[in-house]
Amino acid sequence: MFTAATMCAMPSLTPYSPPRQSMRHALKGTWTDRLLLLASVICIVGAWYLVQAAVAAGPVVADIYHADTLLATYPLPQRGAVPIHFQAKGELGISEIVIDAQGARIVSSPCATQRCVLSGAHKHAGDMVACVPNRILVALRGRGETAFDAVVE
Amino acid sequence: MQDTAIIRPSLPQLESTARWLALLMLAIGLHIFEASLPSLGPWFKPGLANLVTLLALALMGPRAALSLAIGRVIVGSFFIGTLFTPTFVMSMAGALTAATVMIAAWRWIPGISLVGISLLGAVAHMLAQFMSVEYLFIRQPALFYALPPLLLLSCISGWINGALAGYIAGRLGHEKKQ
Numbered sequence: 001m002f003t004a005a006t007m008c009a010m011p012s013l014t015p016y017s018p019p020r021q022s023m024r025h026a027l028k029g030t031w032t033d034r035l036l037l038l039a040s041v042i043c044i045v046g047a048w049y050l051v052q053a054a055v056a057a058g059p060v061v062a063d064i065y066h067a068d069t070l071l072a073t074y075p076l077p078q079r080g081a082v083p084i085h086f087q088a089k090g091e092l093g094i095s096e097i098v099i100d101a102q103g104a105r106i107v108s109s110p111c112a113t114q115r116c117v118l119s120g121a122h123k124h125a126g127d128m129v130a131c132v133p134n135r136i137l138v139a140l141r142g143r144g145e146t147a148f149d150a151v152v153e
Numbered sequence: 154m155q156d157t158a159i160i161r162p163s164l165p166q167l168e169s170t171a172r173w174l175a176l177l178m179l180a181i182g183l184h185i186f187e188a189s190l191p192s193l194g195p196w197f198k199p200g201l202a203n204l205v206t207l208l209a210l211a212l213m214g215p216r217a218a219l220s221l222a223i224g225r226v227i228v229g230s231f232f233i234g235t236l237f238t239p240t241f242v243m244s245m246a247g248a249l250t251a252a253t254v255m256i257a258a259w260r261w262i263p264g265i266s267l268v269g270i271s272l273l274g275a276v277a278h279m280l281a282q283f284m285s286v287e288y289l290f291i292r293q294p295a296l297f298y299a300l301p302p303l304l305l306l307s308c309i310s311g312w313i314n315g316a317l318a319g320y321i322a323g324r325l326g327h328e329k330k331q
Contacts, residue, residue, distance in 0.1 A: 033269035048301030068292035139295035
C-alpha cells in the first residue's frame with residue numbers, strides 16, 4: 001500500500017538537496033551568482049548605450065515595417081497637426097496605425113488578443129509597438145525624449 | 154495455463170511521476186496566470202512558470218526540467234488559445250532555451266546556486282524570444298531597441314525567482330528528509 005510511511009522509507013529521488021535557508025539568505029546568492037549578475041549588467045548597459053547611440057540621431061520618426069520590408073517612415077507631427085493614418089497590410093490582414101502628436105499607435109489589428117492595440121501611443125525614441133501575428137512593427141527612433149516604453153502582442 | 158504478470162511501476166517511480174505531474178500542473182496554472190497579467194513590456198513576464206522548471210531541475214534533474222518546460226508551454230498554450238501561433242513559437246523558444254541554459258549552468262558552473270541559474274535562465278529566455286521573433290516573423294534589428302531594459306528587468310525577476318526557488322526547494326528537501 002502506498003502510505004506516508006512507505007514514502008518516507010523510499011530512497012531519495014532528489015539529485016540535488018538545497019540547504020534549508022531563509023528567504024533573506026537565499027536572496028544574497030553566492031559569489032558566483034553575484035559575479036554573473038555583475039557581468040550581465042555590464043553587458044546589458046553596454047548594449048543599451050550602443051542601441052541609444054544608434055537610435056538617437058535626427059528628429060523622432062516612426063518606421064513602419066512588415067516582416068523585413070520598410071513600408072513607411074513618418075516624423076511625429078507637432079501638436080495641432082493633422083494625424084497620419086496608415087494601413088499596413090500584414091499576414092492576417094490590415095493593421096491601422098495612427099501617428100499624431102501623442103505618438104504612434106496601432107488602432108486596429110486582426111490579431112486575437114489585441115495587446116498591440118491596447119498598448120496605446122508611444123512617442124519616445126527607442127519605443128516600439130509590434131503585432132507579431134500580423135508581422136507589423138512600428139519603431140521610433142531619433143533624438144527625442146528617451147524612455148523605455150513598448151508593448152507588443 | 155499462461156502466467157499473466159502485471160508489470161507495475163515501483164513506488165519510487167510512481168512518486169517521481171506524481172511529483173512531476175504536480176509540478177507540471179503548477180507550471181501550467183502559472184503560465185495561464187502570467188498570460189492574463191498586464192504587459193510590462195514586449196514579451197516580458199515575471200517568470201513564475203520558469204520558477205517551476207527550476208524547481209524541477211533542482212528536485213528531479215535535467216530530464217524532468219526539460220520535459221516540464223515543453224509540457225507546460227504546449228498545454229498552457231492550448232488553454233489560452235495560442236497553440237501553434239507565433240506566440241506559441243516564442244514561448245517554446247524561450248522556455249526551451251531557458252531550460253537548456255539552466256541545465257548547462259547547473260552542470261558546469263562551479264559555485265552557482267539556484268539564484269545564478271535562474272538569472273541566466275531569465276536572460277536566455279528574453280534573448281531567445283527576441284531572436285525567434287527577429288528570425289522568424291519580423292526581420293528587423295529595430296526590434297532590439299527595447300531589449301536592453303527588458304534584459305535588466307529579467308535580471309531582477311530572475312534573481313528573485315531563483316531566491317524563491319532556493320527557499321522552496323530547501324523546504325521541500327527538508328520536509329522529505331523528515
